[in-house]
Amino acid sequence: MAVINRIAEFHQDMTAWRRDFHAHPELGFEETRTSGIVAEKLRSFGFDEVHTGIAKTGVVGVLRGAKGDGQEAIGLRADMDALPIDETTGLPHASTTKGKMHACGHDGHTTMLLGAARYLAETRNFSGTAYFIFQPAEEGEGGGRVMVEEGLFERFPMSEVYGMHNWPGRPVGSFAMRSGPIMAATDQFEITVKGKGGHAAAPHLCLDPLVTAAQIALAMQTIMSRSADPVEQGVVSITQIHGGDTLNVIPETAMLAGTARSFTPEIRTLLEERICEIPGQIARANRMDASVRFSRGYPPTVNSEAETDQAADVAAEIAGEDKVERATPPVMGGEDFAYMLEKKPGSYIFIGNGGDETTPMLHNPGYDFNDETLTHGASYWARLVERLLPAA
Numbered sequence: 001m002a003v004i005n006r007i008a009e010f011h012q013d014m015t016a017w018r019r020d021f022h023a024h025p026e027l028g029f030e031e032t033r034t035s036g037i038v039a040e041k042l043r044s045f046g047f048d049e050v051h052t053g054i055a056k057t058g059v060v061g062v063l064r065g066a067k068g069d070g071q072e073a074i075g076l077r078a079d080m081d082a083l084p085i086d087e088t089t090g091l092p093h094a095s096t097t098k099g100k101m102h103a104c105g106h107d108g109h110t111t112m113l114l115g116a117a118r119y120l121a122e123t124r125n126f127s128g129t130a131y132f133i134f135q136p137a138e139e140g141e142g143g144g145r146v147m148v149e150e151g152l153f154e155r156f157p158m159s160e161v162y163g164m165h166n167w168p169g170r171p172v173g174s175f176a177m178r179s180g181p182i183m184a185a186t187d188q189f190e191i192t193v194k195g196k197g198g199h200a201a202a203p204h205l206c207l208d209p210l211v212t213a214a215q216i217a218l219a220m221q222t223i224m225s226r227s228a229d230p231v232e233q234g235v236v237s238i239t240q241i242h243g244g245d246t247l248n249v250i251p252e253t254a255m256l257a258g259t260a261r262s263f264t265p266e267i268r269t270l271l272e273e274r275i276c277e278i279p280g281q282i283a284r285a286n287r288m289d290a291s292v293r294f295s296r297g298y299p300p301t302v303n304s305e306a307e308t309d310q311a312a313d314v315a316a317e318i319a320g321e322d323k324v325e326r327a328t329p330p331v332m333g334g335e336d337f338a339y340m341l342e343k344k345p346g347s348y349i350f351i352g353n354g355g356d357e358t359t360p361m362l363h364n365p366g367y368d369f370n371d372e373t374l375t376h377g378a379s380y381w382a383r384l385v386e387r388l389l390p391a392a
Helices: 005-009 011-023 032-045 106-123 143-149 209-220 222-227 265-285 305-319 338-343 371-388
Strands: 049-054 058-064 073-079 129-135 160-167 180-183 185-194 234-242 253-262 289-295 301-303 346-352
Touching: 005 011, 005 106, 005 371, 011 032, 011 106, 011 371, 032 049, 032 058, 032 106, 032 129, 058 106, 058 143, 073 106, 073 371, 106 129, 106 160, 106 371, 129 143, 143 338, 160 305, 160 338, 160 371, 185 209, 185 265, 209 222, 209 234, 209 253, 209 265, 222 234, 222 265, 234 265, 253 265, 265 289, 301 305, 301 338, 301 346, 305 346, 305 371, 338 346, 346 371
Parallel strands: 073 129, 073 160, 160 346
Antiparallel strands: 049 058, 058 129, 180 301, 185 253, 185 289, 234 253
């Protein structure tokens, strides 16, 4: 129960790769430098095939085992894109590009999968085929959806697909997963309230959209508490309210925006229906009009049971059973790996990235991936291939 010795031997190499990716972040569908390095490394490792240009900047490496003539195939996926954030870490390997940084650890995800690729290309101690999927544009652009739409699973016929994300605050070398929903659907909405503007000293001559917007914001908080079964999970968050430009004028319009998160199709539909109904009803009660634009984002990330059990067993082999949480609570964040899990069985798990409650969380300008995690993640990927595609 430990990391793979050979992978530990090239930990310094992986650290150098990761820090280079970190210093040169690229946003979704712009990962030309990153994907070029990934493709070059896969070729240098001796991969059987390296395919580029999938979903614009995506890469898929094909590695066939040397033991037996197995026909089974699985996919391993890592995301490559950065976020539009100004980094504040001050580290020697900090972002060299203003307004862009790897604030979610995708530099580490890419590196861990490359580490496993190097090891497995050296050993090939498995039967069948492993597909290494380096995906662009996870951060809101849906690169996973685009890869699926462009024929990922038809071109590379895998039976299962697996993903992994780092989690600050969990101990390095630990893992967490669950079968069923592990991350939420991420839907968005914008509400525009149209009233009648005028002088703030004469509100009786106006129709104040700001008061109506406030009533709508409060009413949204009753959707889950009064429309859904109390045992179900979901959340509606108003994250923006805009209206008015000066202190003595009641504006003509006000705008609200936010997000709705859910784990099941039923709750997702309920949230959409109520979010679209409530603003108009409240606006009409106040002699105004309201329009709603609701946009469905990523679907829930739902792990299949058998594949999650397999992933947990492999994680326990690396970390020890005491460092594997097999029924971790789901989180309301979203993930476009969900599109792949809609098409194929598989599992998306979390790997501990160290730190405590004071450690900068994901999407924070002070965040940095912990390089001590690299050997643990790469070892998990490698053992997953060897255990699911055993040598004949």
